[in-house]
Amino acid sequence: MTNVYDILLERGYIKQTTHEEEIRELLGKKKVTFYIGFDPTADSLHVGHFLQMMVMSYMQKAGHRPIALLGGGTGMVGDPTGKTDMRKMLTPERIQHNVDCFKKQFSRLIDLKDGKAIIENNANWLLNLNYVNFLREVGVHFSVNKMLTAECFKQRLEKGLSFLEFNYMLMQAYDFLELNRKYNCVLQFGGDDQWSNIIAGVDLIRRKEHKPAYGMTFTLLTKSDGKKMGKTEGGALWLDKEKTSPYDFYQYWRNVDDADVEKCLALLTFLPMDEVRRLGSLPGEKINEAKKILAYEVTKIVHGEKEAEKAKKAAEALFVGGQQDMNNVPTVEIHKDSLGSFIVDLLVDVDILPSKSEVRRLIKQNGLTVNDKKVTDPNYVVTEDDFKDGYMLVRRGKKNYNRIALK
Template sequence: MNVFDILEERGFIQQTTHKEELRQLLENEKITFYIGFDPTADSLHVGHFVTIMAMRHMQMAGHRPIALMGGGTGMIGDPSGKTDMRKMMSIETINENVNCFKKQFSRFIDFDNDKAIIANNADWLMNLNYIELLREVGVHFSVNRMLTFECFKQRMEKGLSFLEFNYMIMQSYDFLELYRRYNCKLELGGNDQWSNILGGVELVRRLHGDTAFGMTFTLLANSEGQKMGKTVNGALWLDKNKTSPYEFYQYWRNVDDSDVKMCLSLLTFLPMDEVNHLSSLEGANINKAKEILAYEVTKIVHGQEDAIQAQTAAKAAFSGGAAKGSLPTTNITQTQLNQGIDIISLLVDLTKLAPSKGEARRLITQNGIKLEGKTISDIKFIITKDLFNQNNAFMIQKGKKVFHQINLTN
């Protein structure tokens, strides 16, 4: 089956240039393609994971991925989908984030024997001669047309800096450079990258007379159109030190019924027959589909061992049993305990289970917090040694589905 058809059947594809030509190209040739990742943090997050899964499908079909690190474009910041200008990062921070990305990619993509490439656009963007760039590249971009693109239009009211206005040219130049270096013929990205991708496709055609291609993917959003992957503690990261495998597992275990099919299609490799069967389950049975979804996604991101531990921990927490597995945990010392820890500080400062003191008070007064199965309704409650079990630990439960373990250390 053509990988184009696989991606289309699973719901990845939103827009393409030259659709039938691209489909034939992927059918008849093994091509090099790329996806760019600006290093805005020290970990990839679940929004990146959709494009990583697409890269996996493409590589499994014999095509060669380029994971392009935005060491250069990260200096500018992509205005796409943003209402305000991105915070400027130092070169040191950008380089550190790029190195973190590179380590994470090795878990998902096979780079052995030139099957895939990691490149960094800082290698060519940082040394560009501005006048030469304007003469070779800038002449092919119409300002009038650029201002009609959605990525710029939504910023016009608040103000669009000239710095950000150059981002499209930088990303287009990336495609040109990868075409020249690796005969890269296709750029993939999230649907918010459509305008930037078109710029690169047209630049290759204008300067080399060759047909380049672009394809955008569905942004991970729930049935109500809201972006998925946001938690109380922020983004859903692919780094287990930022989002534990248990928290990661629980996020997918608790998706809405209406989002099960989309998540199974985009974020797992289960055959579509099985996806259709699981997503057709109704009532309590749909929970089985959610457990499979959570396990499969966690296995891809964190490995089978962590996925099994997360699943075990989730079932133990749900049944009220011992919390064996990768439950999110916080360690407190005997000294901290002796100094006194109140319930508000525990929820806000130590465990981050509540984003603010006001939210912590609301949870407590509405009986949304339990310690070792006992509802806590006093906002002045103090944590004492009596709470800890024989293993020097106790469990916090927030609502019905969020569990967190506290360990007492020396």
């Protein structure tokens, strides 16, 4: 039977490991409990989290037990990793709401029945800690000199790192210790930006419990130009269909660069690697077939087969040049009272774009079309003439369509 470590390696997930040979041997010999942390900074997971959920799914299918650790406690502090400014502090009520939203999204990929996976919240142990006891038990094992060399703090040192955030590494390390004691969790996973924090937890368990613990990081989801993948004109690419519609989600993957297709198929679908390599090497225009499969497969995992079919049909209806079936294109209704509005205002009012500056930027870049005509003036006024058979078709970029209906 194939070792799941080799599967993760072949598909391109693994970036760094604390003890490569030991981890591979462990995953091949025993069923282990591992964890990944998710700080509830928003009310939905996004596509960066999705990559980590895929790893959890592969691990669970190989018989290992995942813990999704929700950061109800660490979310009160905020991870400084990769941030040039301090994160906005959230209220306990907002954090709890976000935690509840995450739980629903995990169930799409992870089997939560019969103890096959655990959803924990670090608020359960972090919020009631006695600070002096915590410093004596945990803080004594951390060297400030060493911490200051960690990648996660370097960016912040220029602008100033608050003592609040400086505690984050200790808290994350303590999470690993707590999960080790409670569930015999021996392995922590995370994005490669979490490397310093993961090492801290591994070291703490080895010092406190005198037994082995391990860490592994994944490649971050980036495009061929090195920029983070999953950014859209509306912000992040969310897994919640109320924040990113299944159609827009499908379109994102349908439009990825040719150079990124094979990597996305490997990391974000369950297709066998032989098929991934075949699709990724399709020449010229044929690579578009691979993009359609990518878009369908990822949308199916996140939103279900029904939504993936609807998105696929909507895209096909438009891309064959005809408008024979517009029923699956995302549609919003406006009242006749809205006629006479500037296009900039209307698209924000109906949530097609998040801000007026975003609409203006799109117009400036020749990226906004109404009924096949480019909009060149941000003061374009929407009138009844724009509605053919009661609908106005809006296109953003090359392939993102929305329909506005007049009621």
